[in-house]
Amino acid sequence: MTSRRVAVLGGTGSVGRHVCAAFAEQGHTVVAVARNPAPHAALHRFVPLDLVATGGAELAALLTRERVDTVVNAFTGWGSAEAEMRRLNVRPVEHVVDALRRLPNRVRLVHIGTLHEYGPVPEGSSIHEKLPPAPDSLYARVKLAASETVLDAAGPDGIDGVVVRLANTIGPYPAAETFLGSLARRLRHDDLSAGIELTISDARRDYVDVRDAAAAIVRAALLPEAPLLLNIGSGTAVGVRTLVGKLLRAADLSPDTVRETGGVVHSHGGDWTRADISLATSALDWQPRFTVAESMTAMWDSLGA
Numbered sequence: 001m002t003s004r005r006v007a008v009l010g011g012t013g014s015v016g017r018h019v020c021a022a023f024a025e026q027g028h029t030v031v032a033v034a035r036n037p038a039p040h041a042a043l044h045r046f047v048p049l050d051l052v053a054t055g056g057a058e059l060a061a062l063l064t065r066e067r068v069d070t071v072v073n074a075f076t077g078w079g080s081a082e083a084e085m086r087r088l089n090v091r092p093v094e095h096v097v098d099a100l101r102r103l104p105n106r107v108r109l110v111h112i113g114t115l116h117e118y119g120p121v122p123e124g125s126s127i128h129e130k131l132p133p134a135p136d137s138l139y140a141r142v143k144l145a146a147s148e149t150v151l152d153a154a155g156p157d158g159i160d161g162v163v164v165r166l167a168n169t170i171g172p173y174p175a176a177e178t179f180l181g182s183l184a185r186r187l188r189h190d191d192l193s194a195g196i197e198l199t200i201s202d203a204r205r206d207y208v209d210v211r212d213a214a215a216a217i218v219r220a221a222l223l224p225e226a227p228l229l230l231n232i233g234s235g236t237a238v239g240v241r242t243l244v245g246k247l248l249r250a251a252d253l254s255p256d257t258v259r260e261t262g263g264v265v266h267s268h269g270g271d272w273t274r275a276d277i278s279l280a281t282s283a284l285d286w287q288p289r290f291t292v293a294e295s296m297t298a299m300w301d302s303l304g305a
Helices: 016-025 038-045 055-067 081-102 138-153 179-189 210-222 240-250 278-284 292-302
Strands: 003-010 029-034 045-048 071-072 110-115 160-167 169-172 196-198 208-209 229-234 258-260
Touching: 003 016, 016 029, 016 038, 016 210, 055 081, 071 081, 071 210, 081 110, 081 138, 081 160, 081 169, 110 138, 110 210, 138 160, 160 210, 169 210, 169 292, 179 196, 179 240, 208 210, 208 292, 210 229, 210 278, 229 278, 240 292
Parallel strands: 003 029, 003 071, 029 045, 071 110, 110 160, 160 229, 169 208, 196 258
Antiparallel strands: none
16 A cells, blocks of 8 residues: 555644544544644644645645645634624635645545535435435535535546545543533543533434545545445434433443433434444445444543543
8 A cells, every 4th residue: 555645734623633643543644634743643733824824835745735635624613693704714725725726736535524414304314425415504515515516626637636524523632611521621621510401402413433434435545446425324313312312321420420401402403313434434435433432432541541
C-alpha cells in the first residue's frame, strides 16, 4: 500500500482526531489542520489555519507545500443564525473545492456530512443513499448545502470527491456540546449526591462508534472506486434512554443517578434514524465492530484519562 500524505481539516475535533489516528495507524503521514492546536494534535504535524477565512488560493498553496494527496474535511462550525451557520459550514467547503481545482494533480477529498441531511423519515425505515434529502432543521440544511457543494463539483472532469453521511457518533472523547458528551462530563465531575435531572428525548437514532466511522472514512479515501455518496452508521436504531442506561453502567453508577424531568427536547435531527449501510459494507468491505456498550465504556474511560 502506498503511503499517503493526508490533511485532516478539523483534525482536532471529536471526529477529526479519530480520523487522524486511523490514518496514522495504517502508516500514512497526517497533517492536522485546525484554527487552534489541541494536546492530541501533537501526535501529528499540526498546521494552524482558519478554514472560514482562508481562500482557495491560500489553501491550495498549503496543500502543495505539505505535499498532500488526500484531504478529509471533518470541520463543522456552530452559530445561532442561518447566515452564520452557512458562513461557518458552507464557505470552508467552497474554499476546499476551489483549492482542489487549482492544483495540477487530482487530490482525493472525503467530505464528512451527516445522516440528518435526509430529514425526517418514517419510523422503522432505513435511510439509503437514493433517498431525496429533505432536511427540516437549520443544522441539517447547511450540512446538506456543504455536501452538495462537493457532490456538484465531483466527477471525471471535476474534483476527486466523496461524501460520507455519518450517523450520530459515540465512543471515546465525545464533543462537549453533544447530549451524551455533556452528560458524561457531568457524571465525571459534578457532585452526584443529589443526582442529575435531565429531559431525555424519546428519539431512537442510529449511533455509530467514532472509531468505526473513522475506519470507513479511511477506506473511502483509499479506494478509488468508492461510490460518490455513502451512508455510514451502525445500521440499528437505539433509544436515547438506552444509551443513558449503558453510560451509567459503564460508569458503575446507579440507574437512579439520572432522574427524568418533563419538557421538550430540541435536537438537530429527527426522532428516528437508521442508516442503510449495505452500500458501504459492500463497496468498502467495512462493518461496524463496536457494540453500544463498548462505545459507552470507551466514552467513560476516555474522560477519565
